[in-house]
Amino acid sequence: MSLRADARALPGVSGPKLAVWWFLASEIMVFGGLIASYLVFRLGGTGWAESAHHLSMPLAAVNTLVLLSSSYTIVRAWVAAEAGEGRALRLNLALTILGGLVFLGLKAVEYTTEIAAGLTPGAGIFWSFYYTMTGLHGLHVLGGVVVNVVVLATARASLARPHRVELAGLYWHFVDVVWIFLFPMLYLS
Amino acid sequence: MPSLLDWLAWLPENASTYGADIDGIIAIIWYTTVAWFLLCFAALGAFLVLYRRRPGRRAAYVKGERIREAVWILVPVAIVLVLDLWLDVLGAPVWARVKIDRPPTELTLQVTGRQFNWDVVHPGPDGRFGTEDDRQFLDELHVPVSRPVRIVLRSKDVIHSFFLPNFRLKQDAVPGREITGWFEATRPGTYELPCAMLCGFGHSGMKAYLHVHAQADYDAWVRSQWP
C-alpha cells in the first residue's frame, strides 16, 4: 500500500470514473427490473407477438443503426480529445448529438403513429411495457444528449481533460447497450 | 389472559387437522429461540457484571481473529446453522400439507373477497357450480365437521386475505387469480374469519364467520336451505 497521499485504491481508476460505474450499476438494475418483468410476462402470456406486429420494425432498425453509429462517433471524439485535435473532437461530438436527436425524432414519429392508431399505453399489457421501456430509455437518451451538448459547448475544457469525453462516452454506451436489449425483445419477436 | 411469558398459550383454540402441525412448528421455534435468548442474555449479563471497570484491572487484548479464539463463536454459529436447517426440514412437510397437497374433498366453496365483504357461493346439493341450486351467502360459510373442505378464493377488486385463526389458515385472495385452499374442521363451532390484508377504509372489521356443524346439524342446515 503506497504511502503517497493521493494513493489510489484501484490503480488507473479515477474517482469520477468509479462514480460513473456505480451510477451505471444502479441504472442497470432499473432497466433490469423492467426487462425481467417484461420477460416474465412475455413468457407466461399470449398475444404478445400479435401486439408487437404493430410496431414499425424498419424504423427501429434504422434507430438501432443510428445509435450504434453514434457510439462509434463518441469514441472517435474521445480519441480526438486525447490527441488534442479540437476540430475532430467538435465534429464527432456534434455527430453523436445529431445521432441522439435523430433517434428521439424517429421515436417521436413511432409514438405519434401508434397513438393515432389507438395503441396507447393503456391499450394492453404489451403496450404498457413498450411505452414505459422505450420511454424511460428515451429519457436517458435525452439526458445523454444534454451531457454531450455540455461537453461540446465546453470543448476547450474537454481538450484539457479528455476523461470528460470518456465518461460521457461511458454513459452513452450504456444507453446504447440498453437499446440493444430492448430492440430484439420488443421488435424482433 | 395467559401468562406473558408463555407465548404458545396465546394461540387461539385449534379446530383444524393441520393446525396442530403448524402449532408444532411454532412450538419448536419457540423453545429453540428461548434457549438462545437465555444463553445470550446469561453470557451478556455475566460479562457486564464480571468485567465492569475496576481500578487496577486492565482489559485483555483479544482480537478474536485467530481460529483458536474465533472458534468460540464459530461453534455456536455452526449450531445456529444446523438448527436453522433442521427447522426447515421439519417445516417443509407441514407447508406441503397445508399449501401444496390437497386431499380429495366432497365440498368446495367459492369465496370471493370484495370491498368489504366475503361473498360465499355454496354449490348446493348437486355439488356443482354454475347450476340452479347454487346459493350465495354474505360473510358466512357452513361446513360439516371432520370432512375436508376446499375453498376457491377470488377477489373482485383489491387483494384481500382469507384468515381463519382457529384453523391456522391464511391465504391471500388476488384479483385475476383463483387460488385454492383447504381445511378440515375437528370440532363444531363458529369461528371468526378476519380479512388479513389492507384492502381500503373498510378493512378494519371486514370479517366473515365459519360455521362448523356436526354432521347431523349440517344435513339439517342443508335441508333448511334447499327444501
Add this chain to the structure above:
Amino acid sequence: MAVTTAAHPAVGHAAHAPTGFWRTCVFSTDHKIIARQYLALGVAWALAGGLLAGAMRWQLAWPDTAIPLLGEIGPDTYNMMVTMHGTIMVFFVAMPILLGAFGNFLIPLMIGARDMVFPRLNALSVWTFAAASAVMLASFFVPGGAASAGWTGYPPLSARVEYTGVEWGLNLWILALALEFASFLMGGVNYLTTAMTLRAPGLTLFRMPLVVWQQLVAAMLFLLSVGPLVAGAVMLLLDRTLGTAFYAPEMGGDPLLWQHLFWFFGHPEVYVVLLPALGFVLEVLPVFSRKPVFGYRWIVWATVVAGALSFIVWAHHMFISGMDPRLAMPFSVTTILISVPFAYIVFAMIATLWRGSIGFEPPMLWALGFLTMFIVGGLTGIFNGSAPADVYINNTYFVVAHFHYTLFSAVFFGGFTGVYFWFPKMFGRMLGPRLGHLHFWLTLICFNVTFFPQHHLGLAGMVRRVANPLQYDALVPLQGLNVVSTWGAIGLLVAQAVFVANVVVSLLAGRRAPANPWQANTLEWTAPSPPPHLNWGRDEPVVHRGPYEYSLPGAVDDWLPQDRPPARAGRRPGTT
C-alpha cells in the same frame, strides 16, 4: 509523521473557506454541514412519524374516541396514518439519520480525508432530499388526503384511485419516494467513491473502522437493490395516471409483479437501515470495553455475506401471496441462512465484552440496549422465516412486533448510540450524562411496554392495519394489552423530551468537548471538536495501525490512536 498534500482540490482553497450565511449554512458543500442538514430533516420527520404513531396507538387503545389535537378519526384517516408512519420512519427518518447524517459526517473524518470526493454532488443530494421532504409533506394537504395503501403500497389498492379515494396523495407519495431514492443514490455513489479513493496513507481496507465498512456495504446494497423498485414505482404511477396495465389483471397485468419488485428492494433495504446501526455499536463496544472488537475480519465477511444473501430472500414476505407455493421452501432456506452471519455478529459483540474493562457511559448503554433488543427482534425473525409458521403469523401484530424490535433497535437504540458518542465531535459540547442515563432507561422500558405485548396480540390473531380491535370477538377480552401498549407508546414519546432538553442545555451551556473525550483510536478524534472546514490543519493524518488497538500489552495507555507513529527504538511504546 504527517504529510502535507495538495491532492484534494479543496485544500488549495483552505485560505478561502466560504463565508456568509448562505454558503456556510444553507448551500454548503462541507460534509459536516450537510450531515447536520440531514440530521435536522431526519429529526423533524421523526417527530412527525412519532406523533402519527402516538395517534394510531391512541385509536387502538380507545377506539372511536377523540384523539388529542385531532378529534375522532375515521378508518380512512387511520389508514393514512399507518401508511405515512411507516413511509416516514423508513425513508425519512432512518435513512437520513443513519446514512445521510452519520455517513456524511464520519466517512471523510474516519478515513483521514478533508471532505467527500464530490462535495457539490453531496450538497445536491441533501437538497434533493429536502425536495423529497417537501413533496411528501405536501401530500398531506392535497384533496383526498395522503397515501393510505400502506408503506408497502400493494396494488390494485394503490393502483386505482377509486379503491382508496386518494388521488394526488398517492401520486405525490410515489414522486417523493423517487426523489428520495435519487438523493440516496447520489449519496451512495459519493460514499463508495470517497472510501475507495481518498483514504489516508496507511489506511488499508482492513484498517478502516467497522462504521465505514457498514456504511459502504449499506450503500452498495441500496445502489443495487433500488433499481427494480424504481421500475415498479414508475409502473405504478403510470397505472394510476395513464391507465397502463402493469398491475391490472383485467388488462393482462399482475398485482404480484409489484410485490416481487417491492420486496426485491424491500428486504435489502432493511439491512441498509440496520448496517449503519451495527457499525455504531461495533465502534462503541470496543471503546467502552477498552479492548479490540472480537473478530474484525470475520465481521466484515459476515456483513458482506449477509448483504449478498439479502438479495435472495425477498419472497419470504410473499409466502401466502398466491405465488407458486413450491417457491416457499427455497426462500425459507435462504431466509433461515441469513440469520447465520447476523448470529456471528451478535456473538462477536458479546465476545467483545468478555474480559473487557466496561464503562457504562451513555453511548455504551445505548449500544447494549441495541444488542439486547436486537437479539429479541432477530429471534422472532426465525418464526417469520419459517413458511408454515408464517401461514399463521403473516400480517398479524407478531410481524409488527418483530420489525419494531429490529428496526427500532437499529434506528433509535443504534441511532442514539451514534448521537451520544459523536455529539461531542459534531457540536463541540458534551451531552449531560445524567439526563443521558434517564433518557436511556425511560426509552428502554417504554419501548418494551409498547412492543412486547404485540407479540401476544399477533399470536392471538390480531391482524395489521385495523383501526378498531374491538370489532373482532377474539380481541375484545385482550383489549387490555392494546391499552398497555399505548401507554408504553405515550411514555416513549414523552421520554424523548428528556433528550431534547439535554441537547438544548448542552448546546447552550454544556461542558466544552475536548478533541478525544472517550480516548478512542479512530481518526475523527484527532481533529478538533468540532472539526474546522477541511477537518485538519496543515497536516492530514497518516495511519500506522488498525482501529481497535486497545489495552495493547506493554503499552502505557489502554488506547493507541491509528495515526500515532510507531515507537522508535529505545523509547517506550505509547509515548511520542
